[in-house]
Amino acid sequence: MTVIHQPETAEANVETMDWMAAQIKMPYTLTPGQATGIFLAELAGRRLIGSRHGDELIVPAQDFSGTTGEPATGFVEVAPVGTVQAFTTGATGTIGIILIDGSTVPFVHQLLGVEPEMLELGARVEAVWADEPTGGMLDLAGFAPLGSAATFEPKDDPADLAAAFEKVDYTMTLDYRHAYGPYYGTLFDGVKDGRRIRGVKCSACRRTLLPPRALCDICLAPTAEWVDVEAVGTVQASSVVHIEFIGQRLTPPYVYAEIVLDGTSTRLIHMVGDVDPDVAQTAAAPGARVRAVWSDRHTGSLADIDHFELLPGDET
Amino acid sequence: MMNTTTRRVAVVNSAQTVLSPAWPDRQHIDLISEAVAGALKGTGLRIEDVDFVIDSGSDFLDGRSISNCGFLGAMGAHHKEESRVEEDGLWSLSYAHDKIAGGSAKVGLVIAYSKPSESDVRNFWTGLLEPFLQRPVGLDQFSAAGLYAQRYLATAGLKADDLHAVSNRAWERAVANPYVDVAEVPGDAAFWNDPVSTPLRASDLARPADGAVAVLLASADVADQVSATPVWLTGLGSAIDQHFLAAREPDALPACAAATRSALRMAGLDDVRSFDLAEVSATSTVGELMVLEALGFAEAHRGLDAYVGATTINESGGALPADVIMATGLVRLHEAASRLAGRTGYETPGATSALVHGTGGFAMQNHCVVTMEVAS
Amino acid sequence: MSGRSKSIAIVGTGQTVHARRRTDVSQAGLAREAVVEALDDAGLTMDDIDSVIVASGPAMFGAVNQPEKWLVDALGARYKPVVRVTSGGGTGLAGALAGMNQIKGGSAKRVLVVAYDKLSEGQLQASISTLYDPFWGREFAVGIMGFSAAYWHARIKRLGHTEEAAAMVGVKNRKHALANPKAHVKKEITVEDVMASRPLCWPIKVLDVPPISDGACAVILAADEDALSITESPAWIHGMAYYCEADNAADRQMIQSEPLQIAAAKVYQDAGITNPFRQFDVAELQEPYTCFELSYYEGLGLCPEGGAAELVASGETAMGGSLPVNPSGGCMGANPIGATALIRLAEAAMQVTGKAGGHQVPGASRALVQAGGGWANLRGVAVVGSEKR
Numbered sequence A: 001m002t003v004i005h006q007p008e009t010a011e012a013n014v015e016t017m018d019w020m021a022a023q024i025k026m027p028y029t030l031t032p033g034q035a036t037g038i039f040l041a042e043l044a045g046r047r048l049i050g051s052r053h054g055d056e057l058i059v060p061a062q063d064f065s066g067t068t069g070e071p072a073t074g075f076v077e078v079a080p081v082g083t084v085q086a087f088t089t090g091a092t093g094t095i096g097i098i099l100i101d102g103s104t105v106p107f108v109h110q111l112l113g114v115e116p117e118m119l120e121l122g123a124r125v126e127a128v129w130a131d132e133p134t135g136g137m138l139d140l141a142g143f144a145p146l147g148s149a150a151t152f153e154p155k156d157d158p159a160d161l162a163a164a165f166e167k168v169d170y171t172m173t174l175d176y177r178h179a180y181g182p183y184y185g186t187l188f189d190g191v192k193d194g195r196r197i198r199g200v201k202c203s204a205c206r207r208t209l210l211p212p213r214a215l216c217d218i219c220l221a222p223t224a225e226w227v228d229v230e231a232v233g234t235v236q237a238s239s240v241v242h243i244e245f246i247g248q249r250l251t252p253p254y255v256y257a258e259i260v261l262d263g264t265s266t267r268l269i270h271m272v273g274d275v276d277p278d279v280a281q282t283a284a285a286p287g288a289r290v291r292a293v294w295s296d297r298h299t300g301s302l303a304d305i306d307h308f309e310l311l312p313g314d315e316t
Numbered sequence B: 001m002m003n004t005t006t007r008r009v010a011v012v013n014s015a016q017t018v019l020s021p022a023w024p025d026r027q028h029i030d031l032i033s034e035a036v037a038g039a040l041k042g043t044g045l046r047i048e049d050v051d052f053v054i055d056s057g058s059d060f061l062d063g064r065s066i067s068n069c070g071f072l073g074a075m076g077a078h079h080k081e082e083s084r085v086e087e088d089g090l091w092s093l094s095y096a097h098d099k100i101a102g103g104s105a106k107v108g109l110v111i112a113y114s115k116p117s118e119s120d121v122r123n124f125w126t127g128l129l130e131p132f133l134q135r136p137v138g139l140d141q142f143s144a145a146g147l148y149a150q151r152y153l154a155t156a157g158l159k160a161d162d163l164h165a166v167s168n169r170a171w172e173r174a175v176a177n178p179y180v181d182v183a184e185v186p187g188d189a190a191f192w193n194d195p196v197s198t199p200l201r202a203s204d205l206a207r208p209a210d211g212a213v214a215v216l217l218a219s220a221d222v223a224d225q226v227s228a229t230p231v232w233l234t235g236l237g238s239a240i241d242q243h244f245l246a247a248r249e250p251d252a253l254p255a256c257a258a259a260t261r262s263a264l265r266m267a268g269l270d271d272v273r274s275f276d277l278a279e280v281s282a283t284s285t286v287g288e289l290m291v292l293e294a295l296g297f298a299e300a301h302r303g304l305d306a307y308v309g310a311t312t313i314n315e316s317g318g319a320l321p322a323d324v325i326m327a328t329g330l331v332r333l334h335e336a337a338s339r340l341a342g343r344t345g346y347e348t349p350g351a352t353s354a355l356v357h358g359t360g361g362f363a364m365q366n367h368c369v370v371t372m373e374v375a376s
Numbered sequence C: 001m002s003g004r005s006k007s008i009a010i011v012g013t014g015q016t017v018h019a020r021r022r023t024d025v026s027q028a029g030l031a032r033e034a035v036v037e038a039l040d041d042a043g044l045t046m047d048d049i050d051s052v053i054v055a056s057g058p059a060m061f062g063a064v065n066q067p068e069k070w071l072v073d074a075l076g077a078r079y080k081p082v083v084r085v086t087s088g089g090g091t092g093l094a095g096a097l098a099g100m101n102q103i104k105g106g107s108a109k110r111v112l113v114v115a116y117d118k119l120s121e122g123q124l125q126a127s128i129s130t131l132y133d134p135f136w137g138r139e140f141a142v143g144i145m146g147f148s149a150a151y152w153h154a155r156i157k158r159l160g161h162t163e164e165a166a167a168m169v170g171v172k173n174r175k176h177a178l179a180n181p182k183a184h185v186k187k188e189i190t191v192e193d194v195m196a197s198r199p200l201c202w203p204i205k206v207l208d209v210p211p212i213s214d215g216a217c218a219v220i221l222a223a224d225e226d227a228l229s230i231t232e233s234p235a236w237i238h239g240m241a242y243y244c245e246a247d248n249a250a251d252r253q254m255i256q257s258e259p260l261q262i263a264a265a266k267v268y269q270d271a272g273i274t275n276p277f278r279q280f281d282v283a284e285l286q287e288p289y290t291c292f293e294l295s296y297y298e299g300l301g302l303c304p305e306g307g308a309a310e311l312v313a314s315g316e317t318a319m320g321g322s323l324p325v326n327p328s329g330g331c332m333g334a335n336p337i338g339a340t341a342l343i344r345l346a347e348a349a350m351q352v353t354g355k356a357g358g359h360q361v362p363g364a365s366r367a368l369v370q371a372g373g374g375w376a377n378l379r380g381v382a383v384v385g386s387e388k389r
């Protein structure tokens, strides 16, 4: 049972303990709804579909008009041709606001193959299609200056509309550099270098808080005094984890435990290891006495504790 | 008509941390605690006297879900009523105002904070976009500002260099503001001239900042006891625009105008030029001009005129040198209230009324306006 | 203090048909569906609405930051005040409380509260695990399930909230869900089924866990005469509160939920409740796991501390008992987390106005509502009744 912990990018910063890298990365399957789902599905066939809402024709098709809230009452296949209403160039290229011919509501997309210095408001552009559709907005790669414009008559309510996409795959990746700050910094410096666990004592209620913090949550009084705490405590609550899920950091089964270290009044979240999950229900139950087993890692985090072990022969 | 049975609500004190591009050695709770302690300090009110807490922060920026959950102790919210409004702190203040005005509580603490330095801020902004049509195409906070700016400048007959007046003014005032961490107006040519998203340069775009702000609100009976100069909230209004950027007005902010109308109606006023002070939020120079126009400090496309009008605008430096995303509007309110109350370091003789503006959402989709006054 | 205060009522409710996955609508479209039903119920249009409050779970559930900014279009709410209140599983009730305050405080006359989650689109346990402090235990998190199971384990030992007692909650609520047309889990089970089901985070087993759902709920609030001008039968809110506690404050043991007890005391005082078990006709309690319903019985004063197992075994909290709890089926029938709390409130309103159809508690006139979220540290309580108070 091994704690899978800090992303490798944290390595360089462990020395200074300024911040800890953390990443939240999760897969999603997002449902676009009927109108946008049809619009996206039709891109593979290189058709642009708009939605009708009263007097409005919105391209790309949407379920609801942002102006009126009206739902889509029909669909129109429109020309893959439009006019640039605005554009801007930055590090990732040029994007523009484009009004498709016949549409009443413009949208934003990439402008490809343009020299920004030569581009003018009102420029005529046409759709550029992705070579290989992948099932999303970028199947329409963007817009480029109009070549030879073939005439195109908008088609109301085309009978052969593709079925709406039900799901679009999406991965969200969010990277963070969380500051240790003065309190976690002191705690985890001590954990890393000297296997010291330190809490702080509230100046008012005199209870010891771990992790340490500037103010007592209850008294809102300052906590000035650092207190060394032994890595021995009592399980306040525990459960036996069997479930597996995407994004899980540990391999089940393991015993999830909220432990109050002796002398402190707060919860340390970790696991009780080296115990058969079948007997964990009783052996590692609330009230059990446990002791930290240090790993050979020196990361300056709770991962430096490999797990907590049951204190032998304790009859709590 | 609707206000006849409601109570008057005042700002009795407020405080903020220094706003810095990064507070690498302090955590969210450290910043929050400092602001909360500052808001209570000198009022005679203790945390036990606070009935409830309303707070603004962002899960995306904080890197944790329901992030208020982990910060409740620092916010002084333990065993109190608490709610998270995931929008700029000026909306949290509106909630707190309503709770006191409606007679449900007497003293409320409003908190807003963020540490954008801990995350990739672009993810925060692009995460605001619906994920199907706008998020995949490269639209971000910079290109959105650029698209507005190109159309605004064209219609207003201005050049990008004309915007230097807006940003230079903001940075000069920020340098003079001890609560903004900037020693001098940036001098490098790239900052002023190199395009980030045409036609805008780095000098045109709000600089994210870490910080926290706390505002203590109270009903009239409490406010009169604990404050020599309560700052009364006289009008509040908010309004949101539609979501898709390209579908909105090309060079104006009608939702900001709608929020202003609501706030002025509640305050019983019709001319914003009667305010002595204004503190407004924006994510770009052009954005600030459009805000000033929507608020009524200038005609359409004449936002530059607002700075020479009767109302003193953004004496703090405003949002451009220090945009504490989720907290910038409440920082503006703290700045304005401190001046109206004449707090140490904020002495502003003769100023008795102020208008405060906050914004939220992608490319300023949402707007909130609050008006305030002190007895003259 | 409440002398001049307005009385707020629920004048319309709406819910989607909840499902494991709605592939026909986006998150925004899902929310709209509930709003359309609520407006129809009240006989109003969006033009009649002054302000919108959106409540939903953590933004990481759906990969959209501040999703109300997107929902605006589907709600037709351009240029209105729209703000989102987010407070974990109890967020719908927190949103309703914000709406009540808007009306009481004079900033709006009619408020639409819409709550939703489309949990099929993301990774639920991974998302919820990010509730944990990145420095303090996140790697051990199983969403909030490992934590919830751990404290149930402690309550088993201290309060006798046995696995069998919790199983009875699951059996009862799943049976109730059979009569609720909006519920999507409709399968009768036995205590033995629950006991034999696979452990996920023991003592929590598969059948102690609600479904993962897509769903939305909307409620329209108005005050006094205005409420009566909209409907002959408003559901009057006699009290509502939403309290918290610091997640790692000293001596937080969670045998009883202190913020729940504080919220209940406040709301009972406002609502004139002195004997909750006798005075309520029905209750809708948000039970994200079966064990929580037992805990809430005690925290809400429906039985003495340590009496929850006996109460559920008595059958008094089942349909036909003296205080049916979760006639809708509760979370066991559908659990779109961000909407769940508002569903509890809407169901309570339906009960006291006689609109609950097949799962109506006959003659119900006063209902108890509970919801909560976070680390079990955000807790809300409300009382609604057919009589104005």
Ligand SMILES: [Zn+2]
Pocket (backbone or CB within 6 Å): A202, A203, A204, A205, A206, A207, A216, A217, A218, A219, A220, A221
């Ligand atoms: Zn203390």
